[in-house]
Amino acid sequence: MLVSRCAATVGKARRCAAPLRGHGSPWACLGSRAASATAEREDMARIADALRPYGSEEGRVRLEKDASGRQAWLSLVNPGKKNALSGKMMAELHDAVKELREGDEYKSTTTLFVQGTEDFFCSGADLGILMKKFTRQDGLDMSWLMQRTLHDLRALPQISVAVVNGGAMGGGTEIVLSTDFRVFQSKANFRMVQTTLGLVPGWGGGTRLVNLVGRTKALEVLCGAPKLDADGLAELGIADCVSGPDETAEAAAERFMKPFYDAKYPGAVQGAKSIIGFAHDHSDIDVSLNHEREVFSRAWQGEENKHALAEIDRARQARRAAQQQQK
Numbered sequence: 372m373l374v375s376r377c378a379a380t381v382g383k384a385r386r387c388a389a390p391l392r393g394h395g396s397p398w399a400c401l402g403s404r405a406a407s408a409t410a411e412r413e414d415m416a417r418i419a420d421a422l423r424p425y426g427s428e429e430g431r432v433r434l435e436k437d438a439s440g441r442q443a444w445l446s447l448v449n450p451g452k453k454n455a456l457s458g459k460m461m462a463e464l465h466d467a468v469k470e471l472r473e474g475d476e477y478k479s480t481t482t483l484f485v486q487g488t489e490d491f492f493c494s495g496a497d498l499g500i501l502m503k504k505f506t507r508q509d510g511l512d513m514s515w516l517m518q519r520t521l522h523d524l525r526a527l528p529q530i531s532v533a534v535v536n537g538g539a540m541g542g543g544t545e546i547v548l549s550t551d552f553r554v555f556q557s558k559a560n561f562r563m564v565q566t567t568l569g570l571v572p573g574w575g576g577g578t579r580l581v582n583l584v585g586r587t588k589a590l591e592v593l594c595g596a597p598k599l600d601a602d603g604l605a606e607l608g609i610a611d612c613v614s615g616p617d618e619t620a621e622a623a624a625e626r627f628m629k630p631f632y633d634a635k636y637p638g639a640v641q642g643a644k645s646i647i648g649f650a651h652d653h654s655d656i657d658v659s660l661n662h663e664r665e666v667f668s669r670a671w672q673g674e675e676n677k678h679a680l681a682e683i684d685r686a687r688q689a690r691r692a693a694q695q696q697q698k
């Protein structure tokens with residue numbers, strides 16, 4: 372039995388909302404929100420640990436980075452099961468996202484490639500496990516952990532891209548929808564099969580789909596459950612890039628992500644992403660502008676800004692010296 376999500380968390384969240392309704396200091400809410408966030412992360416860790424026994428050693432989530440530390444790869448590996456996610460892999464995905472968010476060795480990472488292996492991206496949750504070992508409460512806990520993990524993946528400071536080299540189905544499509552960008556191999560396909568299983572998205576993909584394509588197209592993609600090819604995905608705005616006919620998805624993704632990888636000041640890029648993500652998720656313009664000002668205050672006269680201004684000054688002085696010499 373998976374650890375059932377701590378009811379107190381819900382209680383705390385409910386208590387947190389109360390001050391905002393004019394009962395007591397709003398600042399108390401901030402403290403309560405921080406406490407709720409801590410309780411939520413502790414809950415996620417508990418559910419992840421409860422999921423770990425569900426899956427074989429063969430299935431795993433791999434997190435790697437290049438020598439420079441600027442690029443990282445998060446790979447879904449479950450050969451023989453089209454990279455379906457076992458409970459163990461869901462726990463490892465939670466761990467990998469936490470490492471990317473908090474790990475010192477990923478502080479200078481600017482780009483994250485989320486990919487499958489072999490000829491498939493991911494076929495969703497491991498049906499074998501779901502059918503055999505999960506109670507309704509287990510399913511609810513798994514859904515909550517995966518929703519929060521994919522939400523955290525989206526909110527990472529790194530610019531992320533899903534590299535879809537083959538099929539993406541069910542929960543696999545929900546992982547694809549959780550990254551900043553999506554690059555598809557020209558022969559790749561995408562199918563939200565949930566309704567054909569008597570299910571609905573369990574990992575937050577329905578909400579992200581509406582945000583990406585709008586209500587009407589989301590009805591088509593989710594309720595109609597069509598198998599979409601790369602051109603159809605590009606037309607819907609789900610694919611940001613489709614590989615050339617003789618190009619791998621990996622090569623297309625490297626090409627697409629180059630501007631972010633080449634960015635001279637990764638901290639500024641991460642700050643810009645934070646502003647965009649915050650403004651997208653908050654309808655209150657004042658709250659968004661306040662967040663933007665906070666991010667700006669950290670960048671202004673920061674190491675990167677000072678380095679850029681010094682470079683401009685050196686170039687200006689070199690220009691003046693050259694002009695003096697010409698006189």
Ligand SMILES: CC[C@H](C(=O)O)C(=O)SCCNC(=O)CCNC(=O)[C@H](O)C(C)(C)COP(=O)(O)OP(=O)(O)OC[C@H]1O[C@@H](n2cnc3c(N)ncnc32)[C@H](O)[C@@H]1OP(=O)(O)O
Pocket residue numbers: 451452453455494495496497498499538540541542543545564565568570571572573574
């Ligand atoms: C929490 C629910 C979650 C959500 O969306 O919210 C979900 O993801 S529910 C699961 C949704 N996914 C599916 O329904 C996909 C089921 N799989 C298939 O339709 C096919 O396997 C396909 C199209 C992915 C690949 O078909 P193909 O003919 O190319 O290969 P096989 O069917 O022979 O599959 C090879 C091998 O992989 C096993 N497999 C594939 N998908 C899964 C899966 N999701 N869970 C467990 N195992 C999977 C399949 O059983 C075959 O293994 P074998 O030992 O040979 O039976």
